[in-house]
Structures are given as C-alpha cells and as structure tokens.
Amino acid sequence: MNDQFDGNGIFPKGEKNEAYAQYFQGTSYLTMLSTExxxxxNVVFEPGCRNNWHIHHKGGQILLVTGGRGWYQEWNQPARQLTAGDVVNIPAETKHWHGAAADSWFAHVAVEVPAESASNEWLEPVSDKDYGKLP
Incomplete structure (x- = not known):
C-alpha cells in the first residue's frame, strides 16, 4: 500500500470529471489517454469516491491500477481490494463498481474493450451503508 499517493501518478491527473460527475459519489478526475x-x-478518485453500479454492454472493460488503494465489486460478490499493479478484467454484461478506499486516493487506467454497438449503462449509487462495511 502506498500511503503517500496523492492522485498524481505516471499519467496526468487531469481535470475534474464533470462529464460523468452524476455517476460518481465524491470527486474524480479524468484524462483521456487515447480516443482512437x-x-x-486515466481515472483518479479522491478518498471515498466511487462510481455507481454500471454495466458495459458488449465490450467489457479492463482496469490497470496505477496508484493508491481502492475497491472493485461485482454484483452479489464480495468486494476486492485493489493496489498498484492489480489488473481487473471485467466481462461484458457484468454489473459492478470501482472506486477509492475511504482513506486513500486511487488511480486506474480504464481500457474499453472494443465491440460493435458497445455501450455503458449507469445504474444506482453504491449505498453509504454498503460502502461503509468495507474494511
């Protein structure tokens, strides 16, 4: 665990993620590294920030953790703690969320797996009650 991580890592932290802020609890930052x-x-989460439950239809997603400490959870599964160097392969059609630990910044590179007609469906927030149960 890197307690010194402050959100500034090997990729630029970027600007506040205003475009998707409605799907996050807390503040996140986004820098697109590739759109072609x-x-x-590159997504950076302030301590306690997490995104809503969501589903990637068709293509899925890969997370490459680059700093801090965070969580990944699939629906009806226990949450998995994440630290720098972890890789999460999220299959298409899997309901999940990811975000920072309550006491740590967190950063990951999010790779969208290309697929024809791929889309992302944003769902309900992760409840404070459920998030608060994480160690």
Whole structure:
C-alpha cells in the first residue's frame, strides 16, 4: 500500500470529471489517454469516491491500477481490494463498481474493450451503508 499517493501518478491527473460527475459519489478526475481505436482513460478518485453500479454492454472493460488503494465489486460478490499493479478484467454484461478506499486516493487506467454497438449503462449509487462495511 502506498500511503503517500496523492492522485498524481505516471499519467496526468487531469481535470475534474464533470462529464460523468452524476455517476460518481465524491470527486474524480479524468484524462483521456487515447480516443482512437481503443478508448483509454486515466481515472483518479479522491478518498471515498466511487462510481455507481454500471454495466458495459458488449465490450467489457479492463482496469490497470496505477496508484493508491481502492475497491472493485461485482454484483452479489464480495468486494476486492485493489493496489498498484492489480489488473481487473471485467466481462461484458457484468454489473459492478470501482472506486477509492475511504482513506486513500486511487488511480486506474480504464481500457474499453472494443465491440460493435458497445455501450455503458449507469445504474444506482453504491449505498453509504454498503460502502461503509468495507474494511
């Protein structure tokens, strides 16, 4: 665990993620690293920030954790703690969320797996009650 991680990593932190802020609880930052062929974004979460439950239809997503400490959880499964170097392969049609631990910044590179007619469906927020149960 890197307690010194402050959101500034090997990729630029970027601007506040205003475009998707309605799908996050807390503040996140987004820098698109590639928008040609494969969409790749660097996402940085302030402590306690997490995105809503969501589903990637058709293509799925790959997360490459680059800093801090965070969580990934699939629907009806236990949450998995994430630290720098972890890789998460999220199959298409899997309901999930990811975000920072309550006491740590968190950063990952999000790779959208290309697929014809791929889309993302944003769902309900992760409840404070459920999030608060994480160690």
């Amino acid at each position: 062929g494969v969409k790749i974004g």
